Amino acid sequence: MAYQKPWSPETAESRLAEVMERVNSGAPELRSVFTETFFDRAQDQVSKLDETANSPLCGALVSVKDLFDVEGFVTRAGSRILADQPPATSDAPPIKLLREAGAILIGHTNMTELAYSGLGINPHFGTPDNALASGRIPGGSTSGGAISVAQGIADITIGTDTGGSLRIPAAFNGIVGFKPTQDSVSRRGCKALSQSLDSVGPMARSVEACEITYRVMTGGETDNSKNLQPEFIMPVNFGLDDLDPVVAKAFEQAVSKISDAGYAVVVKNLACLERYKEIPVWQFAAIESRTEYDAFYNSTPELFDPRVLSRLQRADGIDAVSYRKTLNARDTFIDAYQQEVGNRVLLLPTTPILAPELSTFDDDEEYYRLNLLTLRNPTLGNVLNGCSISLPFKSGAETIGIMLTAPGGFDHSLLEAANVCEGALS
The missing domain is CATH 3.90.1300.10 (Amidase signature (AS) domain)
Structure with a gap:
């Protein structure tokens, strides 16, 4: 239709x-x-x-x-x-x-x-x-x-x-x-x-x-020729731990609906994700945002949100050699992922938790802990330089995100798969 x-x-x-x-x-x-x-x-x-x-x-x-x-x-x-x-x-x-x-x-x-x-x-x-x-x-x-x-x-x-x-x-x-x-x-x-x-x-x-x-x-200049296999991988060694019980139950229901829509869902340990876990991902934004806003950081630091300022300050602890190693580790991970996963889709909850109450973040430790937990699953797609989409799935009184992630360049094929899954999840 x-x-x-x-x-x-x-x-x-x-x-x-x-x-x-x-x-x-x-x-x-x-x-x-x-x-x-x-x-x-x-x-x-x-x-x-x-x-x-x-x-x-x-x-x-x-x-x-x-x-x-x-x-x-x-x-x-x-x-x-x-x-x-x-x-x-x-x-x-x-x-x-x-x-x-x-x-x-x-x-x-x-x-x-x-x-x-x-x-x-x-x-x-x-x-x-x-x-x-x-x-x-x-x-x-x-x-x-x-x-x-x-x-x-x-x-x-x-x-x-x-x-x-x-x-x-x-x-x-x-x-x-x-x-x-x-x-x-x-x-x-x-x-x-x-x-x-x-x-x-x-x-x-x-x-x-x-x-x-x-x-x-x-501008209509993307490659439509790359096609994904109709197979989704749930990695047992990443993204499925520390799930809120509501998210875990809803995700299980969503996986069943996706499987019923004709997609093979495979539970598998992915060795490449062990490489990913070793990458200090926080360095990318710390170094590169500090570079973008360094003049303001030095001239008017008092104008920043203190929690953002503290993250900009982390760039001071990273030397050039360490950052080059981080960039190299990313390249190695991307190669390993493409070898192991190929043109299949990674299936995960978008976030392991439901949206917390705003009042929770009065405490700085909770702010940083929950921020890292919220970012954990989706950041993988950015480090991979892949394409990724979050689909809503309502289970009972709560709605969670179901995330499909593919290697870079498979955008159109991922959107086609997401279209099918959207229908199944609704």
């Missing part, structure tokens, strides 16, 4: 008006979702939609993580350090492609400062409320983007994913989050957390909406 888009050029004007009314009313469920809205320019975009009416994205309402340049607006990266920077003079390339395809850009969304956490907490612009369970964290770092979609403000949101920043908030809020192969979508015009691990991708309420968006952002 053909995908029924919830947007169209004909309804864009009325839908935008409804969104503007909801956001401007100060509805509590939309608290701290945006750092800035683009409503005046969005109305102007709507008035010109006839020129792009043939695009599959024409009339879609799209929110944009506050890491991307949008012409005429300041890119703050969720931080006070960039508040006084001049407005962008042009759109980041993927944002430009979306605009040209008739997407209506409605605002910059809130995020963890500098994208440096998987929790979505921001002391400067506030923390958005979880869309499924008020009082819980939204997940991050693309926190406001996830809430804008889950609360029906945006059809699609554009974010980045360095260790799960699209897939974690998708899992915590019951939507779809897709992390593409890194180089398939341009990262120019986007503030970097880690040049090694950052990817640009969408979140939406369906796999199909993510796929349409992904095709537009790539």
Whole structure:
């Protein structure tokens, strides 16, 4: 059955008006979702939609993580350090492609400062409320983007994913989050957390909406010829320990449904994942974010969230030789993974836990412990330079994320598999 888009050029004007009314009313469920809205320019975009009416994205309402340049607006990266920077003079390339395809850009969304956490907490612009369970964290770092979609403000949101920043908030809020192969979508015009691990991708309420968006952002220049085997691997030696009992039970149910949909699910020990565990993954963001923001780190350290500042400080303890060894270890792991896993899909819960209560993070030790646990499973896909997607699965009163991960370059085949699994899980 053909995908029924919830947007169209004909309804864009009325839908935008409804969104503007909801956001401007100060509805509590939309608290701290945006750092800035683009409503005046969005109305102007709507008035010109006839020129792009043939695009599959024409009339879609799209929110944009506050890491991307949008012409005429300041890119703050969720931080006070960039508040006084001049407005962008042009759109980041993927944002430009979306605009040209008739997407209506409605605002910059809130995020963890500098994208440096998987929790979505921001002391400067506030923390958005979880869309499924008020009082819980939204997940991050693309926190406001996830809430804008889950609360029906945006059809699609554009974010980045360095260790799960699209897939974690998708899992915590019951939507779809897709992390593409890194180089398939341009990262120019986007503030970097880690040049090694950052990817640009969408979140939406369906796999199909993510796929349409992904095709537009790539400019249609991706390889569709790589196909995955219809076999999923559950690795016994990674990602399945320390599961919340609710997550464990729901994941077991989801695996059964995926198997019933025709996919072979194999439980297997993967030797390559023992290599992965030896990589000090934290070094990528520590070194590379410090490089990106070093001038501000030295001139105005007091403007940073102290928890982000402490992570930037960790770069001081890494010498050049150690970091080169980390980069080499990553290359060795990627080779080993491709040899052992090939063109099969890794199947895991997106996160081992449910979204915790925001009040839990008053304690610094809990903040760091739960951040690492939340990031653990999805970060694998970034270090692999793979493609990965989180699908929502509701079990009883709770919704978890089911994550499918494939090697780099299999994006289209992974989206096809995710489409089938989405139907099975719903």
